[in-house]
Amino acid sequence: MPTPTSAPAAPFALPATLRVFERGWLSANNILFVDGDETALVDSGYVTHSAQTLALVEAGLGGRPLRRLINTHLHSDHCGGNAALQARWQPRTAIPAAEAEAVRRWDAEALSFVETGQQCDPFGFDELLRDGDELMLGGIAWRVVAAPGHDPHAVMLYAPDERILISGDALWENGFGVIFPELDGESGFAEQAAVLECIAGLVPKLVIPGHGRLFSDVEGALARARGRLGHLRADPRRNASHAVKVLVKFKLLEQGSMRLDALQAWMEAAPLMQRIHARFLSEQPLGAMLDEVVRSLAGIGALALQDGLVVDRG
Ligand SMILES: [Zn+2]
Structure with a gap:
């Protein structure tokens, strides 16, 4: 907090x-x-x-x-x-x-x-x-x-x-x-x-x-x-991929840490995520989109990935 x-x-x-x-x-x-x-x-x-x-x-x-x-x-x-x-x-x-x-x-x-x-x-x-x-x-x-x-x-x-x-x-x-x-x-x-x-x-x-x-x-x-x-x-895809990162980071701030599969289940259950994926980022499956976002957020130190657990870094 x-x-x-x-x-x-x-x-x-x-x-x-x-x-x-x-x-x-x-x-x-x-x-x-x-x-x-x-x-x-x-x-x-x-x-x-x-x-x-x-x-x-x-x-x-x-x-x-x-x-x-x-x-x-x-x-x-x-x-x-x-x-x-x-x-x-x-x-x-x-x-x-x-x-x-x-x-x-x-x-x-x-x-x-x-x-x-x-x-x-x-x-x-x-x-x-x-x-x-x-x-x-x-x-x-x-x-x-x-x-x-x-x-x-x-x-x-x-x-x-x-x-x-x-x-x-x-x-x-x-x-x-x-x-x-x-x-x-x-x-x-x-x-x-x-x-x-x-x-x-x-x-x-x-x-x-x-x-x-x-x-x-x-x-x-x-x-x-x-x-x-x-x-x-x-390029409106930039707003879309930024939105996905923001929403994932926000979820991690809320939860502290989540298993990668639970994060994906949350993403699949959030209608806006589905629509962003379908409209802007559908060239790859939703799971691959999440992997990319997690890697990108890890790259800037916003989270850490430890044995399938995604941990918020504040
Ligand atoms: Zn607002």
Whole structure:
């Protein structure tokens, strides 16, 4: 389990009402707002880290209840702690508007958990987030900004006065999340390009990403992201094979270690994996595709292969 850290105050001088819990890749970062009794959390990590998320939030709240919970998008690493937080404090929960129906009837397929072979405990919601909405968090005015591309329903939060952007998986210091719609032959690269230009137009001076540390060299991050997007767009198979690597690595982060045959069984049971294989990588059997991914991840030290056991390397 990655060690959570509180982001350093310097050199960013965060507002006193805002704290960032930098997590890892299995659990997205959490942003906690405490302004008197007005408290809120943005994103809640992965379900297997729920106890750690609760402990971090409880310590940060200093005895106050959590009143609001907000999700940038409903991938399992951003909303997996929702159920536990709701059980503990019953916060008013806001989700991207386009996900309302799927959450209301808890459609685990539409919500991607079945498709990706990931887990998430069911949760409810009270409010919807739409592009252009305004909300106060930590005594700061934030605007909801639509951020399709990585996830068609994702939103970001931007504070124009402070020029702080909570970007979710739309922009990281080095890149952005997998462009999921393209894996099913739907448009995502064009939307991602537009989101990057939207961010450039906002001119944030600080970005709090969904994963990784805070960064203030936004121009540099945008340049890297544009370069990465161009590379993926030039051959969509690159996005597909990257997605397979990310999903395998994510599963290993969740499990710690798995037998190679169990990993293959998981892959065969995840509908999105089947579709990626059929659409982009069908020149070799799925087992051979997995072997290649495991070798590739081992080559960069992301996992180790020991007697048929695939071991995560953090
Ligand atoms: Zn995501």
